[in-house]
Amino acid sequence: MQLPPFEYLRPATLREGLDWLSEPGTETAVVAGGSDLLVNMKLGLVTPKRLVSIRDLPGMQDVKPTADGGLRIGAGCNLTDLLQSKAVTRRYPALADAIRAVGSQHVRNMGTLGGNLCLPTRCWYTNQSNEWRESRQPCFKTDGGLCHVIKSSARCHSLNSSDTAPALIALGATVTLVDRHGSRELAVADLYLDDGIDYTAMKPGEILTEIHLPPPTGVAAFIKVAQRNGLDYAAGTVAGWFGGATTRLVLGSITSRPVILHRSADIVAAGGLDTQTIDAAADAARADLGEVSNLFSPPGYKRRLARSLVRRVLQQLADLQGAAP
Amino acid sequence: MSRQIIKLTVNGDAHEIAVAPQQTLLEVLRDELGLSGTKRGCTSGACGVCTVQQEDGRAVLSCLALAVEWDGRAVTTIEGIAEPGQLHPVQTAFLEYGAVQCGFCTPGLIMTAKALLDTEPAPDEDAINEAMAGAICRCTGHIKVKIAIREAVKAALEGKQADAASN
Numbered sequence: 001m002q003l004p005p006f007e008y009l010r011p012a013t014l015r016e017g018l019d020w021l022s023e024p025g026t027e028t029a030v031v032a033g034g035s036d037l038l039v040n041m042k043l044g045l046v047t048p049k050r051l052v053s054i055r056d057l058p059g060m061q062d063v064k065p066t067a068d069g070g071l072r073i074g075a076g077c078n079l080t081d082l083l084q085s086k087a088v089t090r091r092y093p094a095l096a097d098a099i100r101a102v103g104s105q106h107v108r109n110m111g112t113l114g115g116n117l118c119l120p121t122r123c124w125y126t127n128q129s130n131e132w133r134e135s136r137q138p139c140f141k142t143d144g145g146l147c148h149v150i151k152s153s154a155r156c157h158s159l160n161s162s163d164t165a166p167a168l169i170a171l172g173a174t175v176t177l178v179d180r181h182g183s184r185e186l187a188v189a190d191l192y193l194d195d196g197i198d199y200t201a202m203k204p205g206e207i208l209t210e211i212h213l214p215p216p217t218g219v220a221a222f223i224k225v226a227q228r229n230g231l232d233y234a235a236g237t238v239a240g241w242f243g244g245a246t247t248r249l250v251l252g253s254i255t256s257r258p259v260i261l262h263r264s265a266d267i268v269a270a271g272g273l274d275t276q277t278i279d280a281a282a283d284a285a286r287a288d289l290g291e292v293s294n295l296f297s298p299p300g301y302k303r304r305l306a307r308s309l310v311r312r313v314l315q316q317l318a319d320l321q322g323a324a325p
Numbered sequence: 326m327s328r329q330i331i332k333l334t335v336n337g338d339a340h341e342i343a344v345a346p347q348q349t350l351l352e353v354l355r356d357e358l359g360l361s362g363t364k365r366g367c368t369s370g371a372c373g374v375c376t377v378q379q380e381d382g383r384a385v386l387s388c389l390a391l392a393v394e395w396d397g398r399a400v401t402t403i404e405g406i407a408e409p410g411q412l413h414p415v416q417t418a419f420l421e422y423g424a425v426q427c428g429f430c431t432p433g434l435i436m437t438a439k440a441l442l443d444t445e446p447a448p449d450e451d452a453i454n455e456a457m458a459g460a461i462c463r464c465t466g467h468i469k470v471k472i473a474i475r476e477a478v479k480a481a482l483e484g485k486q487a488d489a490a491s492n
Contacts, residue, residue, distance in 0.1 A: 001368045008329075008346035008393050038349075038389050039369045051346070053394070080383065104459025106437070107370055109383045110390070230458020231371065 001042040001129070007050040014209065017052050018180045022205035026050055030207055032076050033111040035103065036119055044130040054207060055112060063087055069215035075114025075208050080105070082113060092213060094220035094239060098167035101224040104231035114208045117165055117175065117191065121158035121199045121256055122233065123149065123295060141197055149295045156196030157293040159253060161233045165192065166252035167222045168211065169260065170239035176210040177202060192257035199256060218243030219320035221313050225305060235297050238309035242317040245269060249310060251285070254292060254302050261288045264310055273318035282311035331396035335360065336405025344392040351375045351387035354402060362403035362432050363387055373460030374433035376440070377402050384440035403432040406439055415439050418477035426464035433460045438474045447482060
């Protein structure tokens with residue numbers, strides 16, 4: 001597969017990039033590592049006429065401690081570089097585990113953290129070549145009027161498969177979104193929408209520039225289950241954070257957005273991390289998960305996987321909590 | 326779209342090449358420079374046969390690298406890992422342990438293994454598995470590939486010990 005023609009723009013400043021991005025009349029996309037965007041362009045899923053490269057903008061590759069004891073990561077930071085940063089691996093090992101779960105080493109050598117957070121949703125009916133897609137009726141994502149996954153559905157059920165998103169949500173991270181009019185902070189928990197097409201709360205013309213981690217407190221863990229141990233999208237992921245009075249549990253890659261498990265977290269917050277509470281919290285995961293599609297794996301499997309993942313991550317948190325000084 | 330002249334060093338040789346924005350590093354290596362050792366496989370980052378090394382030794386996928394982004398940079402391809410007529414130790418190990426079936430993935434596997442050894446001199450089993458996960462042999466000949474890599478690691482470590490002893 002070859003790339004269609006486009007114009008490649010390398011802004012000298014963020015301002016210049018934002019101006020290009022919001023120029024009317026020309027479809028413009030932001031590119032950082034390119035390991036996902038270029039594939040989607042080759043498949044004809046997206047057809048930008050211009051690419052604005054943001055990876056080399058000033059500050060985009062910085063990893064800096066913040067005054068409150070947290071960490072600020074530039075969105076253009078390379079994933080392998082982050083795995084070699086002690087500020088990440090020692091202080092946020094659950095995030096490191098999530099980064100290590102992304103793609104293959106080849107892909108991590110090219111991809112960025114911001115890129116993984118902005119990863120488009122996927123579906124086995126759309127993430128195919130033009131020829132393959134043209135053999136079927138167009139779906140919501142390809143400007144048609146149906147969903148091939150759930151025929152009766154009025155929306156697109158493509159899956160969010162970012163490995164780092166659940167981990168960053170569990171860790172309480174926020175992102176900075178910048179446009180020509182200013183910038184805003186958004187919790188990663190609020191970054192995703194439950195829709196396969198409008199999958200993020202980012203507005204047109206916005207660029208994700210930074211990821212902020214709060215100071216590391218409590219214990220955190222991340223688990224990915226996939227058909228293969230490397231270079232595979234997840235069948236399901238889970239990230240958990242236990243801070244004593246509060247807990248955060250997040251499932252990834254099962255629906256169109258990472259699912260925050262409020263009920264399970266409340267059960268753990270009230271009952272702690274003993275075996276009985278863990279079982280109860282795992283059983284409660286299904287309620288927050290709600291309806292799941294049969295995309296990539298059957299709904300029954302996804303629900304059982306969700307319960308198993310929650311139990312496993314809570315057990316890991318219990319072990320980490322027990323080992324903590 | 327307008328072409329742009331890029332300065333690209335390939336296996337130590339400096340080139341100035343006019344490239345279009347949509348040309349990948351893979352296309353430039355194969356179609357402009359005639360270096361067809363780097364293979365064109367899935368072209369979507371799933372198979373690893375197009376693996377080349379960037380300056381720090383890391384393995385990257387030339388099918389997903391825009392040539393314009395390689396202006397001023399240096400790349401190592403399978404053609405450049407040993408002097409002409411010589412073999413790189415990883416190539417020697419692949420030969421010796423029969424780690425080749427149809428051969429199409431071999432350049433990608435060798436570049437991936439070399440990148441591993443260049444960035445991690447004594448990789449354990451997990452590190453080998455992790456590094457090689459992104460380079461796929463569709464003939465499924467991974468066991469002999471792993472044997473060859475283990476032997477290449479062993480030979481490199483023994484070589485270093487021998488060097489240390491003779492110094």
